Amino acid sequence: MRILLIEDDTVLGAAVRDQIAADGRSVDWVKRLDAAGDALRAAPFDLILLDLMLPDGRGIGFLKALRARGDVTPVIVLTALDQVSDRIEGLNAGADDYLVKPFDLAELSARIGSVARRYSGNPNPIVTLGPLVIDLAAHSIHREGRPVVLTAREWELFEALLARPGQLLSKPQLEEKLYAFDAEVESNTIEVHVSRLRKKLGSGIIETERGMGYRLGRP
16 A cells, blocks of 8 residues: 655654554655645555645635545545544545544554545455455454464555556556655566565465466455
């Protein structure tokens, strides 16, 4: 999952960025709305975290413009504006969730997971795939009753495929979901993660279409 964080507070922004990275998700952090617009034109994002009071404008106007042009990227508003009227305005503008500052970083992680599951078509956090029981909320997997430990990147890759069963995802698409703009990605990184997932979850868990990409298979 690739997330765009739009937040001008450097202390909070750094804390949120680090929390998202610790959860194994990719994050790009900008501090102005014009930079956010540039980022959205440059790459696809799975979720936007949006502050409402920014140096070059209000986040509400940015959100309304986003929805007006048909962009349905999920948006979680992060703001110090805590009045009921502010929440109503944010939700009516097209926000998917609204989190008031100061907030607990663990709660933010839970909200991100909830919105991600909703949009991936898996509102239920428990998914069964052959001998695998996957808890999307807890980021845990059991294979035939035994726990399987994945690294953050392995989990993120597996979750990206799990969210699109039967759909072929190219190597560049997967790299975009796993890594931020400034991350250095080795040429064989995806292949290495796929190999490790097959060893841990089953040789058929990921199918390869040579020269085209990968799709979710059966463990």
